Amino acid sequence: MIRLSVRNLPRSTTEKSLTDLFSAYGTVRGLSLAKDLFSGDCKGFATIDMEGHEARAAIEALDGSEQDGRQIYVTKDIPRKKGSRRRR
Numbered sequence: 793m794i795r796l797s798v799r800n801l802p803r804s805t806t807e808k809s810l811t812d813l814f815s816a817y818g819t820v821r822g823l824s825l826a827k828d829l830f831s832g833d834c835k836g837f838a839t840i841d842m843e844g845h846e847a848r849a850a851i852e853a854l855d856g857s858e859q860d861g862r863q864i865y866v867t868k869d870i871p872r873k874k875g876s877r878r879r880r
Contacts, residue, residue: 793821793841793842793843793844794841794842794843794844794847794848794868794869795839795840795841795868795869795871796839796840796841796842796847796850796851796866796867796868796869797837797838797839797866797867797868797869798810798837798838798839798840798864798865798866799836799837799864799865799867800836800837800862800863800864800865801825801834801836801837801838801859801862801864802834802836802859802860802861802862803833803834803836804833804834804860805825805834805838805859805860806825806834807823807825810823810825810838810840811823813854813859814840814842814850814854816853817842817846817847817849817850817853817854818842818843818845818846818847818849818850819842819843819846820840820841820842821841821842821843822839822840822841823838823839823840823841824838824839824840825838826838839869847868850866851866851867851868854866855867
């Protein structure tokens with residue numbers, strides 16, 4: 793299982809539209825779309841879980857592609873190490 797990071801999504805993005813987009817490359821096992829608390833609009837980023845070969849195909853096809861006038865970026869998500877978050 794590989795977790796993908798998707799950035800620069802349009803505000804109009806929904807879970808369904810994102811699932812439909814990535815389903816062309818394999819089964820979406822999990823999806824987490826960041827939404828604004830008050831408006832419910834997409835904040836511009838999401839994480840998606842897919843199987844290895846399917847995830848690599850999605851990265852190859854969708855990284856740098858245009859969705860609703862915005863260029864999206866799809867990469868393999870690199871988890872933060874526990875305790876590595878900096879406070880300001």
